[in-house]
Amino acid sequence: MPLKDVLAATLVMVLWGVNFVVIDWGLQGVPPLLFVALRFSVVLLALPFVARPAAPLRHVLLVGAAMSLGQFGLLYTALAFGMPPGLASLVLQLQAVVTVVVAALVLAERPALLQWAGVGLGLVGLGVVALGRGGAVPLVALVLCVGAAVSWATGNVLVRRLKVPGGLGLTVWSALVVPVPLFVLSLVIDGPAVVGHALAHLSLAAWLSTAYTAVLASLVGYGIWNRLLERHPASEVAPFTLLVPPVGIAAAWLVAGERLTPAALVGGALLVAGVVLVTLGPRVLARRRAGRSRPMSAPEVRTVAERP
Structure with a gap:
């Protein structure tokens, strides 16, 4: 991959990693479901x-119901309930692990042994995060964030099952299913008075956060990402998403002073290791098998023959 494309992919990861801090910053004074409706x-x-x-x-709207409405509705609510943005960027990566499990159940896909090991490692990591989250992280916020990851994973499987092309088109058109249901739900949960007051008194932070999440994180981010997937194999592009948690944690530390507990850091490392096995493990095995089955050239044959 050329250096300019590596830099472009890294830029997208920075946009997506910082996204968590920006959402948390703009949520002050705005009901979370209403905030999601504004973004989309x-x-x-x-x-x-x-x-x-x-x-x-x-089919597009069904994917949007899981990947956009469900994922972000739960994520924003988790942040509103006290989920730290850095930890949220980490826990949300559980989606890669859950995708393997849901795909095995729904699509009858057969994960490789390394992927099952990654699933187990990821779940252990999540358990360590849950036990070591510290008193500042309410359990309900963690559960909602896990729900957001499950919703994202469900959307991934629906994309495969329904054969819906991904990319910027899916991001924009699937947004049709988000604003009205979440606005109505916010009216029911938060009440018309709260929603009306929030809309009439949107702060500069709320407007800037909405602009960042909608324009930079969604449109610009997925626009660049889609072009990279068109130019390069997914196996070269997808691993860049592993940069999102470090960026999110670093941004939360720099901007909000968020510090993860040692147990949360250990659990997060195990979770990311599980995601690495799920994402990269099968590709490594495939390359090794391809290398073994490749016919040897004359120098290679001679080298093998000369071995004692």
Whole structure:
């Protein structure tokens, strides 16, 4: 991959990692579900300029219900309930582990042994994070964040099951299913008075956060990401997502002074190691098998023959 594309992928990871801190910053004074509705209302402004994915609209909306509405509705609520943004960026990566399990159950896919090892390691890491989260992290916030990861994983499996193309088109068109349901749900949960007051008194932080999450994290981020996937194999591009938790944790430390407990750091390291096995393990095995089955050249044959 050329250096400019490596830098572009790294830029996207920085945008996505910082995204957690920006969301937490803008949530002050705004109900979380209403805030998600505002974000995706801005995303929908790009609808006339982005081609619809080559799939039935109902399939696109079904994916959006899990990947956009469910994931971000739960994530924003988790942050509102006290989930630290750095820890949230880490726990959300559980989606890669859950995707393997859900795909095995729903799509009858057969994960490699290394992937099952990654699932086990990731779950152990999550358990360590839960036990060592410290008193500052409410259990309900952690559960909601795990729910966001499960919702994201469900969306991943739906993309495969329904054969919906990913990328920027899916991000924009799936947003159709987000604003109205979450706005209505916010009215029911928070009450018309709270929602009306929040809309009438949106702070500069809320507007800037919405602009960042909708324009930079969603449109610019997925726009660059989609181009990279068009130019390079997914196996070269996807591993960059492992940079999101370190960026998120670093941003939360620099901006908000967030410090993870030692147990949370250990659990997070185990979780990320599990994600590495799930993501990269099968590719490493495939390359080794391909290398073994590759016919040997004349010098290689001679070298093997000369071995004692």
